[in-house]
Amino acid sequence: MSHPQSVADTVDDEATIDLLQQLVRIRSPYFEEEEITAFVHDWLDERGLDPEYHHVSEPDITGFEGDNVVARLEGSAPDAPTLLLNAHVDTVKIVDAWEEDPCSGRIEDGKLYGQGACDMKGGLAGIMVAFEALAEVDLAGDVLFTAVVDEEGPYGLGADALIRDGYTDDCDAAIVTEPGPILCQSDVSNPALVLGARGRYLYDVAVTGHAAHGSQPHKGVNAVVDAGRVAAALDELDVDSHPDLGDGSVCPLKIDGGSQTLSVPESARLLADRHVVPGETKEVVREQAEAAVAALDLDSEVDVGFREAPAADIYYGPYVTDEDHPLVRSLDGATHEVAGKAPETGYFSSVGDFNYFGDRADLPTVIVGPDGENIHGAGEFVYTDEVVEVARIVAAGAASYLG
Ligand SMILES: [Zn+2]
Structure with missing residues (x-):
C-alpha cells in the first residue's frame, strides 16, 4: 500500500x-x-x-x-x-x-x-x-x-x-x-x-528612582510614575508590518513596585508583551524600546531587558x-x-x-x-x-x- x-x-x-x-x-x-x-x-x-x-x-x-x-x-x-x-x-x-x-x-x-x-x-x-x-x-x-x-x-x-x-x-x-x-x-x-x-518577546523593564519623604515628592524620583510613562511610550511604539503575518503589537501587562505610605517609591518593574513580525529581532525591539525610553528623558534609571529564561535562545521568533x-x-x-x-x-x-x-x-x-x-x-x-x-x-x- x-x-x-x-x-x-x-x-x-x-x-x-x-x-x-x-x-x-x-x-x-x-x-x-x-x-x-x-x-x-x-x-x-x-x-x-x-x-x-x-x-x-x-x-x-x-x-x-x-x-x-x-x-x-x-x-x-x-x-x-x-x-x-x-x-x-x-x-x-x-x-x-x-x-x-x-x-x-x-x-x-x-x-x-x-x-x-x-x-x-x-x-x-x-x-x-x-x-x-x-x-x-x-x-x-x-x-x-x-x-x-x-x-x-x-x-x-x-x-x-x-x-x-x-x-x-x-x-x-x-x-x-x-x-x-x-x-x-x-x-x-x-x-x-x-x-x-x-513571534513574541516579553519586555522586562526595571525602573529605579530615588526615595524621599512622601510629603516632599519633588525631592525624590518616583519610579511608579516613570514606569507608567514607560508603559505609555511602549504602547505607542511604531511596529512593523508583514504582508502575511500582519502588524507587530505591544501590550503592557503589568507594573509591580511601589513603597510604603509617605515614601516616594524607588523601584518599579514593567512587563510588556511585544508580538513581532520577521525583521523585528530581539536587538531591534530592544533598541526600539531604549530609544522610546531615552526620548522621555526621565530622572529614573531605566533598564530595558527581557524576561528571565533558562537559556538565551529560549524565545519565540x-x-x-x-x-x-x-x-x-x-x-x-x-x-x-x-x-x-x-x-x-x-x-x-x-x-x-x-x-x-x-x-x-x-x-x-x-x-x-x-x-x-x-x-x-x-x-x-x-x-x-x-x-x-x-x-x-x-x-x-x-x-x-x-x-
Ligand atoms: Zn496548544
Whole structure:
C-alpha cells in the first residue's frame, strides 16, 4: 500500500474518537504530565511502534523534570526527507468555571468536551493515529513522532529540549496539529493550512528612582510614575508590518513596585508583551524600546531587558513557511483527496512550540489542526469530525511528502 488516499482510509473514525476521549479523561495541566506521557508511550508500544522517553530537565527556574515521547519510522531512502510530527500533551491549568467534569470527554452534537480537548488533544490523537497508519506503508523518508510536555507552561520546555538535544537536526519539515483556524488572525475555516506565526518577546523593564519623604515628592524620583510613562511610550511604539503575518503589537501587562505610605517609591518593574513580525529581532525591539525610553528623558534609571529564561535562545521568533514548499503542496493535495476541496490558508496570531520549529530549528512548519471553541476556558470542545479529518490529511500528506 502506498497511495496517499489508502493511507488516509486506514484512519478509523471510531478508534480515533475513542483515543481522543481517553486522552481528554487524563488530567494533564503543564508540569503534571506523567500519566498522559505514559499513556502515549504505552499506546505506541502496544502497537509495536518503538516509543522512547526523552527526558526533559530544567532545574534552574521551574525545577521541571518530565519526559517527551518520541518514535521514529525509518524510510527506505537515506536521501529522502524526514518529517517531524508534533503535538503537546499538556493543557493549561484546569479553569474553575467548568459546570461539569473538566475531563469528561462528553460528546454531544459532534463536539467533544474537556480541558485541552481542542488545545490540543484532538491534534495529539490525530498524529497518533496518523503515525500508526504511516507505519503500515512503505515510505522513502522518515517520520519522527514527538509528543512533548510543557507547551502551555512558560518556556515550551519539551520542544526546547527536542531542539537542544538534536532531535530536529535531521528533520526537513514539521507538522504541528495545534488548533488552527480559530486562533488565526483572519477569518479562516477548516480545512486549513496555517503557514506562519508572529513571534513574541516579553519586555522586562526595571525602573529605579530615588526615595524621599512622601510629603516632599519633588525631592525624590518616583519610579511608579516613570514606569507608567514607560508603559505609555511602549504602547505607542511604531511596529512593523508583514504582508502575511500582519502588524507587530505591544501590550503592557503589568507594573509591580511601589513603597510604603509617605515614601516616594524607588523601584518599579514593567512587563510588556511585544508580538513581532520577521525583521523585528530581539536587538531591534530592544533598541526600539531604549530609544522610546531615552526620548522621555526621565530622572529614573531605566533598564530595558527581557524576561528571565533558562537559556538565551529560549524565545519565540516569527516565521513564515513558503506556500510552494513540497510539504505544503503535499498537504494541499491530501486536503483535496480527504475533504474534497482546497485548504484555506491562514497565519497564527500568537506563539507556541511551532515558533521553535519554524524559527529556531528553521524547519518549514505547517499547522493543521481541528477547530473547536472556548480554548483555554471552561466549556472547551473540539469538533470530532475535524479531528478525524486532520488525522487523515496528516497521514495522506505525510505519505505523499515522504514518497
Ligand atoms: Zn496548544
